[in-house]
Amino acid sequence: MDDILKVAMPKGRIYKQAAKLFHLAGLPIPEDLEEGRRLIIPVPEARMEFILAKPVDVPTYVEYGVADIGVVGKDVLMEENRNVYELLDLGIARCRMSVIGLPDWKQVINPRVATKYPNVASQYFREQGQQVEVIKLNGSIELAPLIGLADRIVDMVETGQTLMENGLVEQEEIFQITSRLIANRVSYRMKNESIQRLCDMLQAVLPVAKV
Numbered sequence: 001m002d003d004i005l006k007v008a009m010p011k012g013r014i015y016k017q018a019a020k021l022f023h024l025a026g027l028p029i030p031e032d033l034e035e036g037r038r039l040i041i042p043v044p045e046a047r048m049e050f051i052l053a054k055p056v057d058v059p060t061y062v063e064y065g066v067a068d069i070g071v072v073g074k075d076v077l078m079e080e081n082r083n084v085y086e087l088l089d090l091g092i093a094r095c096r097m098s099v100i101g102l103p104d105w106k107q108v109i110n111p112r113v114a115t116k117y118p119n120v121a122s123q124y125f126r127e128q129g130q131q132v133e134v135i136k137l138n139g140s141i142e143l144a145p146l147i148g149l150a151d152r153i154v155d156m157v158e159t160g161q162t163l164m165e166n167g168l169v170e171q172e173e174i175f176q177i178t179s180r181l182i183a184n185r186v187s188y189r190m191k192n193e194s195i196q197r198l199c200d201m202l203q204a205v206l207p208v209a210k211v
């Protein structure tokens with residue numbers, strides 16, 4: 001049982017893209033897993049077990065070693081700051097973290113910034129030498145400047161559709177986001193051969209996947 005590789009996969013928008021990559025690499029993870037309610041999926045023929053997790057929890061499972069490796073967005077890695085190895089940029093779920101506001105936004109003293117990423121936002125404005133009050137929200141962040149909760153927001157932008165439909169503009173890009181393969185530090189030593197093999201197999205298909 002010990003040589004089984006436990007992989008934490010994020011439910012939601014990353015899942016299908018990650019499953020496609022694993023498939024291309026010859027790893028038989030079901031692509032329709034999310035349609036059921038099963039959370040632990042053994043794939044004995046590949047000596048792997050997939051754990052379906054909420055995206056933000058993936059680094060936690062990996063840091064504590066209940067998953068050996070995991071797939072997670074760079075946004076979550078930056079926010080959670082967990083003690084894990086980042087092994088590979090998978091190039092999927094590409095978007096960016098940005099500061100966003102209304103077009104007629106004006107600088108005020110101690111502005112309020114709403115975000116799902118309070119650590120990322122605090123660090124960014126600290127580095128800019130700007131004092132801000134960060135308000136943590138859990139979704140629909142674009143609402144905050146529209147209804148007067150915050151002056152600006154820090155959130156992800158992919159196509160820009162959400163901004164456009166809500167009359168908001170991207171003001172500053174903070175960093176680019178893609179999903180990463182991460183590993184538990186002890187697992188990386190103890191299961192180095194199988195983790196490295198998986199890493200190599202995934203890396204080999206990245207150009208084919210055109211991500």
Ligand SMILES: Nc1ncnc2c1ncn2[C@@H]1O[C@H](COP(=O)(O)OP(=O)(O)OP(=O)(O)O)[C@@H](O)[C@H]1O
Pocket residue numbers: 010011012013014054055056072073074075076093094095139156157158159177178179
């Ligand atoms: N619009 C987007 N385009 C591309 N990638 C995105 C976009 N929004 C999020 N992502 C990436 O996908 C990851 C997971 O997002 P997803 O919306 O599935 O989960 P979540 O934000 O944790 O939502 P929920 O609270 O619904 O579980 C994010 O951490 C980010 O890396």
Ligand SMILES: O=P(O)(O)OC[C@H]1O[C@H](OP(=O)(O)OP(=O)(O)O)[C@H](O)[C@@H]1O
Pocket residue numbers: 138139140141142155156157158159160161162163
């Ligand atoms: O630039 P776009 O292509 O419009 O994508 C950006 C939107 O996608 C994400 O929202 P998500 O769908 O995860 O919803 P939530 O954060 O509001 O729950 C993000 O928080 C933006 O709102």
